[in-house]
Amino acid sequence: MSTKDSAKQIYAAVGGESNINYLTHCVTRLRFRLKDEKIVDDAKVKQIPGVMGINHQNGQYQVIIGNAVSDYYAEVIKLGKFPTDDSATDAAPVQKSGNLFDQFANFISACMSPLIPALIGGGMIKVVLILLTTLGWMSTKGQNYTLLSAFGDAPFYFLPIVLAITASKYHKVNTILGVTIAGIMIHPNFTALVTAAKPVHLMGLPVTLATYSSSVIPILLVIWAMKYIEQFIDKICPANLKSILKPTVEIFVMGVLALVVIGPIGTYCGDGLSWLVLFIQKYASWVAVALMAAFMPLIVMTGMHWAFAPIFLAASVATPDSLILPAMLAANVAQGAACLAVALKTKNKTTRQVASAASISAFLAGVTEPALYGVTLKYRKPLYAVMISSGLCGLFMGIVHLKAFAFAVPAFLALPQFANNAIPSNIINAIIVAVASTVLTFILTLVFGWDDDAPEVATATADDAKVTATMENVDAGAKNTKKVFAPVKGELINIESVNDPTFSEKMMGDGAAILPEDTHFYAPFSGTVETVFPTKHAIGLKSDDGVELLIHVGLDTVELKGEHYTTHVNQGDKVKQGDLLLEADLDAIKQAGYDTTTVLVVTNTKDFVDVVQNEATTVDNNTVALYVL
Template identity: 55%
Template sequence: MKYKDSAKQIFEEVGGTENISSVNHCMTRLRFVLKDEANINDQQIKNIPGVMGVMKKSGQYQIIMGNDVANYYKELQKLGNFSDSTSSGGKKKNFFEAVVDVISGCMSPLIPALLGGGMIKVLLILLPMMGLLNESSQTYQVLSFFGDAPFYFLPIMLAYTASQKFNVTPMLAVTVAGIMLHPEFVGMVAEGNPIQFFGAPVTLASYGSSVIPIIIMVWAMKYIEAFFDKVIPNVIKSFTKPLLIILIAGFLALVVVGPLGTFAGEGLSSIILWIQSKAGWLALGIMAAFMPLIVMTGMHWAFAPIFLVASPATPDVLILPAMLASNVAQGAAALAVSLKTKDKKIKQVAGAAGISALVAGVTEPALYGVTLKYKKPLYAAMISGGICGIYIGIVGLKSFAFVVPSIVALPQFIGGDGNANILHAIIVAIASIVITFILTWIFGIDEEESTEKETMTPVSSEQAGSSNPKKIYAPLEGNVLPLEEVKDEAFSSKMMGDGVAIVPINDEVVAPFDGVVTTVFPTKHAIGLTSESGIELLIHVGLDTVQLNGQHFEALVEDGQSIKKGEPLLKVDLPKVQEAGYDITTPLIVTNTASYIDVVAKDVAEVKKEETILYVV
C-alpha cells in the first residue's frame, strides 16, 4: 500500500494529468516533464513517505525515491495515461529494430490469452481421441469458440496494447478495431459484393486474427488524435474529437491502412514461405539453431502473421516446428548442467529451469539463467537444434495449433494424413533432448573457484575502523572524489546512501566484488549489484546520463547474472558522453548503508581498476 498511497500523493501534488506532459524514471528518481512548475510546493512533496528529495534539472522535475523507484512508477502509471518519453533523444533505432520493438511490445501482454486459447485447442484434439468428448456435441462447439476467441479478437486486444505503445486513447483504438471486426462488415465481405464508403472502394479483407493492420492503424491514430487536439476548441472537444477520430480513423482503416496491413502481412508470410520452399531443410536447420537468439531479440514476433493462424487448414511449417527443437534443447541443456555441476545453488536453478522449458515451453529461465550464462550449454543446444531442424525440414513437420511447443504440447502436431506428423514430432523431441544432453555433458561448464577469501582479506583498523571490513574494489580507473563534492544533490547529500565517486579515465566498468547483478537499467547508464556478503551497490556512470537513452553505453551483463570481481559490466564512450554535455563523474553508492556501522572511502586521490576503494564495516 505504501507505493500506491505515496504515488497518489505525488500525482496530486504535481498537478495530476492536466499538468503532467510525461514521466519516466531512472535508477533512483521519478522524472516529470511538467507544463507548469510554478504552483508546486516542494516541501509538501518532500514530506510524502518514500520521497528522499526534489531536484529541478534538465527541464525536468525530479523526485528522488531510491531503489524502489520502479514500484512507485508502476503505481503512477495506473493513475494516468502518461507518455514515458524523455526530454532529449537517445540512439535512434533503424526501421527493422523499430518494427521488432513495436510488434514485441504489443504482443507480449497478450501471451497468456493466446496460450490459454491454444491449450483449449489442444484439449479439443485430445478429448475426442480419449473418448471423453463428442465432436458433434454442443460442449465441443462451445469449447471451440472458447479457443478461437483470443485469436479472432486479437486485433481488439492489440488495439489496446498498441494504444499504450503509441500513447493513443485506448477506447478509441479499440473502437476502430471493433469496426474492422463488426459482424455486419464481416457479412458484407463474405458476400463478396463490391463495397463503397463515401465513394471510396473498401477492400474485401477479413481482419480476424490479423496483427499488422491494427498496429499500423493505431500508429496512424497517434497523429490523427494529435491533429484534432490542436485544431478543435476546448469548449466542443469532448464530443467532436471522438466523433471525428472514429469517422476518419474508421475510413482509413477500411479503405487505406487495413488493406495495406493485410497485404504486408500476406507479403511477409509469402516471402518466408518462399524461402522455406526453396531452401527447405537448410532454412529449418538455421531457424531452429538460432531460435534462442531470435527469441532474445523479440524477432520471432515479426513472424506472427504466420504462426498465429496455425490450424488444420493452414498449419505452420516454420516457426513452431523450429521452436519444438529449440525449446526442448534448452530444457535438456539446463538439466545436464543441473546433474553435472557441483554447486548446489546452480543445481537447483538449472533443474527448475530445465523442467520449465521441457514441460511448459518457457525457456527464459533456462536461457538467461543457465545456458547463456555458461555459454557451452547454449552452443550444445544450438547445435542440437540445428541438427533436429534439418530433420524437421526434410520430413516437413507441421504444427496445427498455436501453442508454445513443449513435451506437454506435442498434441499440437497431431494432424494431416495418418500419424506420421506426430511421430516425427516425438522423434524430434527425443532426439533434441538426447543430443543436447550428450553435447552439454561433453562440452562441460566453466565453474570458477570462489574468490571469497580474497574479498574478505582483513585490513588494519587504522585503515577502516574495523579488524574485518568488507571490501569494494574500484570498478573504474580515475580520480577519486568525495561524495560531498558531486554536483548532484541526490548523491552529495547521501540521501541514497554513503560511498565515493570516481572521475573515470577508462571506458570499461568492471565488477567491484563477487556477487549478482540486481538491475541493469534499460538506458544502461547505471547498474545495481549485490555482493555475496549482502552489500548493495549502485554504480551510476555520469550525472543525468539517463537522458542519453542508452546512447554511448553498452551493457555486458544482464539482470540476475552472477559476476566475479573484475568481470566487465558496462562499456561507455566517455568522450562522446562529454561531447554531449554530460558530467562523467561516477558515484558508487552503498544503498543499504543503514545496515552497516560505517562506509569508509580509501584516502587516495587516484585509483586503478580493481584496487580497494571502499571499506564497509
C-alpha cells in the same frame, strides 16, 4: 572529489539537458531516459568518482551510485531543466531509438507481449482439443467441443480488439476509440458482407472484402494512422465542442480509412507474409528451419521471438506453421536438456537449484528465459550445445516438413499441437525431434563441459592475520559473528545469481538473495530503520551491532512507484528481530512483469572480515541467512 563535482561529470557524460528526456532514481541508481544512449561513453562514466557501474535496461541508462544516490540526484537536477518523472514521455523515447528495424521490432514486441498469456492459454486449450478428438474421446460435433473451441479461438479471433488496446497505449491515442475502430472491422454486419462475397461500397468508395478477425497487421497500421488523425482533429476542433465532435469525427474518419484504405493495405501485407512463409516452406525449409532453430536462443535473448508473432499468426490463416513454432520446439527442449545436464553434474548447490528449475520450465512449459540467463548463456558452452543440436534437428524438421497446427509455446506438454489426423506422421516426427534434441543436447553439454566453480571456503585478511570462514566455526558460535536472519520465507540463493549486475557483481556489498514465498517481510535483526524509500520497495537497516543492510524487494520495482507495497515502519524507528517491515503483493508484482527476487546486501561489507551465506536452501524469518564476521 565532492558529490557536486561528480554530479557535474555525470551530467556532462550523458549529454546534458539536450540529451535527457527525464531523470528519476531508485535506492541505488540514477535512471536516465536519454534521447540517444549511443553518444555516452560507458567507460568514461564508470571512471567518475562515486559511480559503481552502469546498466542498460528497459530503455533506461542507469548510473549505479549506491546509498548516496539521492545526493547525486539532487545535484544533477540543479544542472538543467528536464522532467524528473517518466509520465510526460513514457514510451516515446524508446520508439525513436535505434534504426527503423529496431523501432518496428520494439513496436511489435510492445504490442504483442501483453497478449502472450491469452494466446498461450487459448493455444493450449486448442492443443487439448486436438488431443481429445484425435484419441476419439470427444466428438467434433458435440456441444462441449463447440463451446471449448470458442474458449480456444477467442484470444485469436478478437486479436484486433486487444491489439487496439496495446497499440493505442503505445502511440498514446484514445484507447476506447481505438477499440471501437477494431470493433467496426470485425462487426457481424461487415463480416456478413464479406461472407456474401458481393461488391461493397461505402459512400461510393470501394470496400475490400477482407476478414479482419485474427489479423494483426491491419489494426496496428490503423492505430498508427489514428495517432496523426487524432492530433489533427485536436488542432481543428473548437474547444467548446471537442467533447462531442472529436469522438464523432474520429470514429467516422478512422472507420472509413480502416475499411477502404488502411485495412486492405494491412491485409495485403499479411498476405505477403503468408506468401513468404509458404515460399520458404516450399523451396528452402530445411535451411530456414535449421537456422531459425539454431539461433532461437539469441533471438529470445534480444526479445525478438514475440516480434515474429505477426508472421506465424498471419501465416496460420492460410497454412499451418512449419518455420517458427517447429524451430522453437527443438530449441526449447534443448535448453531444458542442457540445464538437466548441468544440474546432474555440477557440484555447486545454487547452480543445481537454478538449473533444475530452469530445466523443468523449458521442458514442460517452453519458457526458456530462466535456462538462458541462469545457465546456458552464463556458462556459454551449454549454449553452444543447444545451438548445435537445435540446428541439426532443424535440418530434420525441414526435410520432413514438420508443421504446427495450433499456437502454443512448444514443449513436451504442447506436443499435441503437431497432431493432425490427415498427417499421422507429423506428430511422430515432432516426438522424434523432441527426444533427439533432448538426448543430443544432453550429451553435447557433458562433452563440452562448462566452467563451474565448486563452492569455495571463504577467506579474508584482517590486521595481517588470515581468517578462514567456514560454516563449521560459524555454527559453533565464532567470536564476534553477527547474524542476519531471513526477512521472508523462501528459497535462499547466492547473490551472484541475481539478474542485476548491481547486486550480482557486489557493487554495493556482499550478501544473498531470496526467492520469496510470503508477502510479509520482517526485520532480520534488532536495530534502527535508516531508510524507507518513497517507492516502498527497499528498506535500509542498521543493526545494534553495526551491520548496515539493504533489503531490496524485487528487481527494477522502483518503477512501480509504490504500487503493490505497504510499509509498516518509518525512518528512525527502532525495530526488533521479527517485527513486520512491509508487505508486498508478489502476484501483482509478477503480473506487472517484475522479478520478485529479494536481495540482502551488507552495504558496509568493507567494515568486516567476511560475509558468509547459510548453507540452507529454504529459510524463513527464524532462519539465519547471513553470518557477518
